[in-house]
Structure formats: structure tokens, C-alpha cells
Amino acid sequence: MTSLWLASPRDSTTDAFDDGAxxxxxxxxxxxxxxxxxxxxxxxxxxxxxxxxxxxxxxxxxNTSAKLSLLQGSQLQKIKQHTYQAITQAYVDGNRAAQQWLLEYAQSRDVAVQFRDAISYAATPEGTQTVEREFRVARSVGLDVQLRAELDLPFATYGAVVLPNQAQFDPMxxxxxxxxxxxxxxxxxxxxxxxxxxxxxxxxxxxxxxxxxxxxxxxxxxxxxxxxxxxRGLYFAKLKPLRSYVTSYAVPGAIPEAMYLSVDAPSRSLRTAPSGDGTQGSGKHASDAHGGSEELLVGGNGHGVGREPSTQLRVDDLREWTERYFPGARLTHSWSAQDYETPHxxxxxxxxxxxxxxxxxxxxxxxxxxxxxxxxxxxxxxxxxxxxxxxxxxxxxxxxLPAALGSGLGAGAAVGWWAAKGWAGALLGPRVDDLPRPGERQGLIGRSGIRPVGVSTVNSTTCAVSGVCPHLGGVLTWNAAETSWDCPLHGSRFSATGELLEGPAVRDLAQK
Ligand SMILES: Cc1cc2nc3c(=O)[nH]c(=O)nc-3n(C[C@H](O)[C@H](O)[C@H](O)COP(=O)(O)OP(=O)(O)OC[C@H]3O[C@@H](n4cnc5c(N)ncnc54)[C@H](O)[C@@H]3O)c2cc1C
The missing domain is CATH 3.50.50.60 (FAD/NAD(P)-binding domain)
Known part of the structure; x- marks a missing residue:
């Protein structure tokens, strides 16, 4: 899956590797x-x-959504809950300095930036309290937020907090x-x-x-x-790797101009992008308030890396949701990426x-x-x-604080559970020779002796690779949306042919 930002040809200059420099x-x-x-x-x-x-x-x-905002869903209340007021303030002060730096840099280099309101909204009645809490914490750290009871959106919302004049851009x-x-x-x-x-x-x-x-x-x-x-420092064990999806659409009618993020699950993130951002020739687009044509980006449906049995369903769900609320929306790109959550x-x-x-x-x-x-x-x-x-x-x-310690311990226990589940499943599962040939974009784990082996078919080619992450030995799971082998322990990912894509691992998978 290629992102909107990586879809156009980009400069591929690389410098020479000067061994020993x-x-x-x-x-x-x-x-x-x-x-x-x-x-x-x-x-x-x-x-x-x-x-x-x-x-x-x-x-x-x-592969990001590239919203440059100081209002970040319900992030500020989570930080306050896991740390304390001075750290919440320092977080916002640092983010403000960074936002300023990036905006000035983009301006100095003629990189297009669109200024938009950032809106954290409740998609359920239960989410209203979260919105109100975010408003209070944001105010306490000096953000000029406003509460809004209603939004002009084609789906139900239950209150929102708004921070005007934030920004979005093309990260590439x-x-x-x-x-x-x-x-x-x-x-x-x-x-x-x-x-x-x-x-x-x-x-x-x-x-x-x-x-x-x-x-x-x-x-x-x-x-x-x-x-x-x-x-060193065991940071891999303190981080929760979280994968999330983004889709972009040409929409025939009007599309919402602001940057939206729901504060409740399943998360929904919306923004627009000028159709020049990687989408030339992708068809009919909505027009923005300034007369240019725009795409709608819809993201969400995140989960722990390697812990979702059907990643493709997550993409399909985003698409169905968008087509329901934006009739005629035509998918132009869909992609996913991961980022890391700390205990605090x-x-x-x-x-x-x-x-x-x-x-x-x-x-x-x-x-x-x-x-x-x-x-x-x-x-x-x-x-x-x-x-x-x-x-x-x-x-x-x-x-x-204890809240952060508790959250870290919970994440550690989940890693232990996934390690045990992966190995038990592989050891009790079929021998690799007894596996059926996986269907197109499918992957299966079998065993050769006691070693898990991953067999997958992509573009009609069937490959067998080690089913064990070379980082700390987690048994890999198949990610159908990205046709990759993903580790549910610490988030390393590998292509169907075993090439390392990302994560704490530094080696490819062995071929089988
Ligand atoms: C779906 C999604 C949507 C997001 N939307 C937003 C948003 O709207 N606003 C926002 O503020 N943030 C957003 N984020 C978060 C944001 O995109 C990331 O936090 C940010 O891009 C991380 O940048 P980075 O440079 O630290 O890491 P990366 O961009 O991941 O860069 C790390 C680089 O290191 C390279 N690398 C890894 N291992 C090695 C190695 N051994 N040797 C050499 N190179 C290596 C990788 O190939 C990669 O290019 C989003 C994240 C996701 C997943």
C-alpha cells in the first residue's frame, strides 16, 4: 500500500558511502x-x-497524516494522567516551539502549508466527558481552545473542542x-x-x-x-508499537475543511489534501474554499502491531465508513504505518x-x-x-508516576502473553509440509521440527521464511493489508520475502 505522499516520483538522490569516514x-x-x-x-x-x-x-x-497541531485528540489529558501539570506544560511548550520552527522552515522553503482548525470530537455520548476534560487541560496549559456543541459533519457528534489556526502539509x-x-x-x-x-x-x-x-x-x-x-536501555520493552490506517478519496461533493480526530474508539481522523499532493490525474475532486481541488483523508482503526487477525478488514471498514458518509467517494490511496506509545x-x-x-x-x-x-x-x-x-x-x-509504571507493566504482560501464544500455536500447529498452499495475499505459520516457518503467496509467488523474529524470538503473524510478517512482541516487520522493513530488529528473516 503506497501513501498519497509517496505516490509521486520523488528525488532519489543518495550520497556515496565513504567506508571508514x-x-x-x-x-x-x-x-x-x-x-x-x-x-x-x-x-x-x-x-x-x-x-x-x-x-x-x-x-x-x-506514511503519516501530517497534521501539525497542538490539540492532539485527547493526548493532553493522557499526559496529565500519567505525569503531572509541569510536564504537560513542558510538553505543550516544546510542541509549540516545534510547530513554530516547522512553519517558519516551510515558509522559508516555499513548502505549501494549509492552516486549519484542529477539532477533537466525541463520536459517542460517552466521549463528551473526554472532550470536556481535554478542553480543561488544554486551557490550563495556555491553549486558546473553544468548546463546540455541534459540528457541520455528515455523521453524529456529541461535542467538540476546537483549536483554531493549526496546520497540515505534505510531509515528503x-x-x-x-x-x-x-x-x-x-x-x-x-x-x-x-x-x-x-x-x-x-x-x-x-x-x-x-x-x-x-x-x-x-x-x-x-x-x-x-x-x-x-x-541497551531496553526501550523496545517500554514502547507499545501501534499500527494505524489512512485512506484518501476523491469526493464529488463538499468535504469538511478542518482537521478532525475522534476522542473515542474506533478512532476517525479526517483532513484534506490539495490534489497535487501525490494524486495528479486521480479524477474528480471536491473544491476547497480557495477554489483548488482537494482530496479527503480518513484514518483510524489502529491496533497493536502483529496483534490484529484481519488487517484488511480494518482498511475495508474505513472505506465503507467513508462511502457511507461521503457518497460517491472514490478511494485513491490506502496505506498504514506505525508509531510508538510510551508508558507516560x-x-x-x-x-x-x-x-x-x-x-x-x-x-x-x-x-x-x-x-x-x-x-x-x-x-x-x-x-x-x-x-x-x-x-x-x-x-x-x-x-x-505509578500510573506510568502500571501502564508499562501492563504492556510487558501483554508481550509475555503474545510470546506464549505465538509459540504454543506454532508448536501445536501443522508441519510446514502439511500446510495448504496459501491463497493470494495469505500467509500461514507451520513448523519444521520445532522451528516456526512462515509461508505466504504474494503476486502468485509462494515464499517460505523463518517465522521467528530475529530480534527476541517472537512468532510472526501475517498482515494481509501490507503482505508482511509482523512481530506482535516489539513491532518488527518483514516483507513476504523476509526483508526487514522496520522495528528494533536489524536482520532479515532467514529463507526456508
Ligand atoms: C497512521 C499514522 C498517522 C500519523 N499522523 C500524524 C499526524 O497527523 N500528526 C503528527 O504529528 N504525527 C502523526 N503521526 C506520527 C508521525 O508520523 C511519526 O511520529 C513521525 O513521522 C516519526 O518520525 P521519525 O523521523 O521519528 O520516524 P520515521 O519517519 O519512522 O523514520 C525512521 C527512519 O529510520 C529508518 N531506519 C530504521 N532502522 C534503521 C537502521 N537500522 N539503519 C538505518 N535506518 C533505519 C527507517 O527506514 C525510517 O526511514 C502519525 C503516525 C501514524 C502511524
Missing amino acids: RYDEIIVGAGLTGLVTALLFARAGKKVAVLEARFIGAGATG AVLEALATDIRKLGGVIVDRTRVTGVTAGPRSRPAVVRTGRGELFADHVHLTTGTPILD RVPFVGYLPRGRGAIYLATGYDKWGMTNGVVAALTLVSDILGDSPPWATAMHHRAT
């Missing part, structure tokens, strides 16, 4: 976090290299501008280069960055890889424990990385160059 800062991962971090260091005169396993925007950033247009600017300042961006390990210690200065193509050296290494790829709902940003002050990480944006990715970049750069903003200092010194 030394840099001041190596950034691992070319999503929004990595590229903003790289640009800020390059502007400070540092020698910078970005190493990307796949291509620029391949992760969540090229921002990444391309960032990449150009990094290169202009002498930075290099090398794609198709997976980092497999980093060594940093008293006898290893500078840090050694190992890749499939050789080694590089750096004073500091920044893991901006979605979930961190190193197990605020991102992890800073140095990696046992990284000897040379390895840094940024993760856990809970689907709000358009601001939080920039927050992370501003934080990482100020951690190293000095002059940390007060909100970054407050975030670094936050205490962990």
Missing part, C-alpha cells in the same frame, strides 16, 4: 526527526552524515527541502544503508557505527529510527543508557511526531551544543 554527528534514520536533527547540526557547522536503511521517508513520516515536501539543505551545508545522506550496531565506550572513542556496507566513526550517534535499534505518553529523548554519552535516541511520539519529531531534534541538538530550552530541561528531569 569520521563525522561529528551520525544520524540513523531519514524521517522527520533525523533530517531536522541533521540540518540543525549542519547549521551549527558540524560534519554530519545521515544513514537510512531504506529511503528518505520510508518509515512513519512518509518537507523531507525533500530538509535533504536539499543538509546537502547544501556539506552533510551527506546515504540511503539503503542499514545500521546494525554501534559501539561506544572509553576504548571506543569515537563511536563505531557498523552497517552492512562497512564502518563509520562519530563523536555522537543519534538513533532516530522510530523504535531504537539498539537494545511523552516521548523518550536523550542519551542512551550505557551509550557513554555518545549515543542518543528519540522515540515514542504516539502518532504526534510532526511536532514531537522536531521537539526531539531541538532537544538532541541543545543537549550536545548547550543552551537547552526550559521545556527540554523539565522533560529530562521528569519523575515516573
